Amino acid sequence: xxxxxxxxxxxxxxxxxxxxxxxxxxxxxxxxxxxxxxxxxxxxxxxxxxxxxxxxxxxxxxxxxxxxxxxxxxxxxxxxxxxxxxxxxxxxxxxxxxxxxxxxxxxxxxxxxxxxxxxxxxxxxxxxxxxxxxxxxxxxxxxxxxxxxxxxxxxxxxxxxxxxxxxxxxxxxxxxxxxxxxxxxxxxxxxxxxxxxxxxxxxxxxxxxxxxxxxxxxxxxxxxxxxxxxxxxxxxxxxxxxxxxxx
Amino acid sequence: xxxxxxxxxxxxxxxxxxxxxxxxxxxxxxxxxxxxxxxxxxxxxxxxxxxxxxxxxxxxxxxxxxxxxxxxxxxxxxxxxxxxxxxxxxxxxxxxxxxxxxxxxxxxxxxxxxxxxxxxxxxxxxxxxxxxxxxxxxxxxxxxxxxxxxxxxxxxxxxxxxxxxxxxxxxxxxxxxxxxxxxxxxxxxxxxxxxxxxxxxxxxxxxxxxxxxxxxxxxxxxxxxxxxxxxxxxxxxxxxxxxxxxxxxxxxxxxxx
Numbered sequence: 191x192x193x194x195x196x197x198x199x200x201x202x203x204x205x206x207x208x209x210x211x212x213x214x215x216x217x218x219x220x221x222x223x224x225x226x227x228x229x230x231x232x233x234x235x236x237x238x239x240x241x242x243x244x245x246x247x248x249x250x251x252x253x254x255x256x257x258x259x260x261x262x263x264x265x266x267x268x269x270x271x272x273x274x275x276x277x278x279x280x281x282x283x284x285x286x287x288x289x290x291x292x293x294x295x296x297x298x299x300x301x302x303x304x305x306x307x308x309x310x311x312x313x314x315x316x317x318x319x320x321x322x323x324x325x326x327x328x329x330x331x332x333x334x335x336x337x338x339x340x341x342x343x344x345x346x347x348x349x350x351x352x353x354x355x356x357x358x359x360x361x362x363x364x365x366x367x368x369x370x371x372x373x374x375x376x377x378x379x380x381x382x383x384x385x386x387x388x389x390x391x392x393x394x395x396x397x398x399x400x401x402x403x404x405x406x407x408x409x410x411x412x413x414x415x416x417x418x419x420x421x422x423x424x425x426x427x428x429x430x431x432x433x434x435x436x437x
Numbered sequence: 438x439x440x441x442x443x444x445x446x447x448x449x450x451x452x453x454x455x456x457x458x459x460x461x462x463x464x465x466x467x468x469x470x471x472x473x474x475x476x477x478x479x480x481x482x483x484x485x486x487x488x489x490x491x492x493x494x495x496x497x498x499x500x501x502x503x504x505x506x507x508x509x510x511x512x513x514x515x516x517x518x519x520x521x522x523x524x525x526x527x528x529x530x531x532x533x534x535x536x537x538x539x540x541x542x543x544x545x546x547x548x549x550x551x552x553x554x555x556x557x558x559x560x561x562x563x564x565x566x567x568x569x570x571x572x573x574x575x576x577x578x579x580x581x582x583x584x585x586x587x588x589x590x591x592x593x594x595x596x597x598x599x600x601x602x603x604x605x606x607x608x609x610x611x612x613x614x615x616x617x618x619x620x621x622x623x624x625x626x627x628x629x630x631x632x633x634x635x636x637x638x639x640x641x642x643x644x645x646x647x648x649x650x651x652x653x654x655x656x657x658x659x660x661x662x663x664x665x666x667x668x669x670x671x672x673x674x675x676x677x678x679x680x681x682x683x684x685x686x687x688x689x690x691x692x693x694x
Contacts, residue, residue, distance in 0.1 A: 217541055301528075309487055310525040313597075314539050315514035317507075 201397050207319035208327070208393075221325035229291050229326060229392075230333030234340060236290060237283055241274075241341040244282065245348030248273050253358035266359045267367020270349040275376040279341040281428050284387035287334065288420040292395035295326060296416035299399030300409035308400070323396040327389060334388035335381045342380065379435050386431060387424050394420045438463055439484065439595065439627055444493035446476075446483050453479050454651045457493070463594075463627040466618050466641040470632055471648035472673060477631040478522075480648065481599055484629065485517060486510055497595070515543055518588025520598040520617075524580040526572040526587070532559070533568035536587045543591060558586040562616060578609035582616065589620060596621065598630040602637055610634065614641050635674060638662065647673065663687065 212218045252269040299322055302308050311318040346368055353359040359367075395416035402412045439461040446454040454476045461467040469477045482488045484495055486502060495503045497513050505513070526535050536555045540546060546554070559568070562582040572580060581601060588596060598617060602610035618641045621628040632638065638645060642659035647670050655670045662674060663683075675684040 214542055305523055305528075306521045306525040307527055309482075310519065310521060310527075312487060313485055313514055313517055313519040314542065315511040315517075316542055317511075 200401065201393075204319055204323075204397055204400060205393060207317060208323045208396075210317060210320055212320060212324065213316060218321070218325055221321070222328050225325045225329035226333050229294070229329055230337065233287060233290060233337060236286065237337050237341050238344050240286060241279065241283070241344040242348035242351075244278050245270060245274060245345030245350075246352030248278070248345070249349035249353040249364075250356060250358065253353065253356075262363075263359050264363040264367035264370060266353060267349070267364040268370050269367075270353075270364075271346055271368040271372075272376070274342055274345040274349075275380055279338050279345055280380045280383040280387065281424065283338060283341045284334075284384065284391065284424050285421055287337070287387075288391050288395075288424060289417050291330070292391050292416045292420045293413040295392060295395040296399035296413045297409055299323075299396055300402035300412045303400065303402045304405055304409060319400065323393070323400070326396060327392045330388040330392045331385055334384050338380055338384040342377070382435060383428065383431050386427050390423045390427065391420045394423060438496075438498060439629070440494075440496040441480075441484060442494040442496070444480070444483060444495065445491045446479055446488060447491055452651060454483065457648075457651075457653050459646050459653060459656065461627050461629050462644060464622060464625045465628070465643040466621050467627070467629045468632060468638060468642045468645045469629065469648060470638055470642075470645055470673070472633060475648040476651040477633075477648055478599055479651075481597055481629060481631050485519060485597055486514070515591065516594040518585075518591070518593035518596045520581065520584045520588055520596070520601050522600045522603055524572070524577075524584040526580055526584055528572055531569050531571055532564065532575070532583050535572070535583060536590055539587065539590050554590060555586075558590050559583070561589070561620070562586045577604050578606075578613065581605070581613050585613075585616060585620070589624070592624065594626060596626045596628040598628070598632075600631050600633070602632060602634045607636065610636060611640070617641065633673075635677075638674075649673075 249266060249270045252266045252273075253263075256265060256269075299308075302322070308318045308322070311321060350361070350364050350368075353364050354361050398412040398416040398419070399409075402408050441457055441459050444454055444457040445452065457480060469480055471477050479488060483490045486495075490503055493503070494501055497516075500513060502510065502513055527538065530538065533552075533555055536558050537551055540551045540554060544551070555568075559565070562585050564579060564582050564586065567575070567579065567583075572583070575583065596617070601613050601617060605613065614637050617628060617630060620626065630637065630641070639659050639662075642662070645655075645657055645659065645662060646653055647655040647667070649669045655665060655667045657665065662670070664687075665671060665674075671684070
């Protein structure tokens with residue numbers, strides 16, 4: 191318990207350092223742009239592939255579980271849309287990004303720590319925590335909602351392709367279903383969750399990397415911890431945010 | 438000038454440095470020597486503020502450095518340059534970007550002025566036509582020289598070198614020693630070098646302190662070191678076979694033998 195509280199305290203102290211006034215905003219701006227490409231744009235491919243197949247599977251499973259003449263087939267489209275909007279595009283995408291981006295951040299910062307690059311920044315008078323972590327947080331907060339919107343669009347498209355190709359639903363019914371009883375707030379809900387998850391992934395992973403002591407073995411451990419802790423926190427905040435935003 | 442008064446540092450209750458007092462003079466190459474684990478790196482990192490000390494004082498001219506807050510330390514640190522044991526070049530940046538980094542961070546110079554300064558620093562350390570290479574494409578000696586170029590980019594008043602010769606062949610080590618000495622004299626910097634390389638000690642040790650088990654055991658210069666009566670120091674200085682032979686010769690040539 192004491193160890194947990196110590197870690198929690200260190201995490202908030204690190205965040206205080208991260209959100210202090212930047213030395214030179216123009217350098218931070220360039221760094222943020224670089225991180226948006228590195229952490230955001232480079233994740234578009236994997237998010238697209240996963241979302242496409244996710245949408246396809248949701249459509250097929252919904253179809254096979256609602257094989258009953260009393261259910262109109264457009265419900266398959268509706269089910270696919272709401273599943274993707276409410277849960278899959280924000281939460282599953284965040285879990286995937288925790289694995290890809292989280293481990294990347296922890297190992298990058300951890301390696302900088304063990305090779306004294308962070309000490310070199312400190313000696314120059316640079317606030318290393320802010321310089322290394324703040325651009326990553328801003329980049330993911332700006333770009334992850336874009337990834338979520340891409341995931342929603344591709345997921346629904348994947349559902350349409352799979353449903354019509356397998357012959358479980360007609361194109362007209364699917365399109366009618368995804369438009370039926372649409373609640374725009376669900377998109378806002380997905381974006382709000384994404385913002386929370388983006389902050390968790392980046393800050394928790396950076397914390398793990400920044401506090402590495404030792405060598406390459408510890409960097410590997412920090413990377414694993416970053417993924418595990420981020421994933422658990424994403425799931426926990428998923429419950430809390432769902433209750434707060436949908437109740 | 439850098440002064441250290443009664444500095445103590447421990448890790449998890451285990452003392453690593455005990456009651457160290459020393460002053461390091463400007464325009465001279467000051468050496469901290471000692472065996473591995475004697476506390477050299479901890480002393481250097483305590484002086485630059487990378488380790489918080491338990492008690493004691495670290496003065497940079499007339500400023501009590503260890504009592505300053507983050508912003509105060511930041512101002513002093515802008516006048517520091519440091520060469521780390523593993524060079525600590527930023528992996529993702531090219532040679533030019535590494536040297537340019539402190540200029541981008543702390544000056545409002547134009548792009549052209551920055552480029553000129555980078556090229557001047559790289560030329561000064563004899564790195565030519567390597568501006569666009571990444572640190573992974575450089576040899577150990579080149580990495581050290583680029584790290585020196587980065588350290589002097591802002592014309593620092595204080596230069597710190599943590600084992601600058603580790604992992605280098607003897608000839609390259611001599612080049613790095615010469616470079617550190619030349620730069621120190623040229624810019625009248627206060628330079629502190631951590632080393633256990635006796636070649637460096639004899640070549641550039643204008644002021645030397647010897648640490649053993651976290652205690653300062655001896656202070657002097659490279660002319661005095663061979664004639665010291667300090668047994669712990671002599672065990673360190675004459676540790677290798679060639680030096681042992683020299684010790685025998687010196688003792689045989691002593692008046693009265």
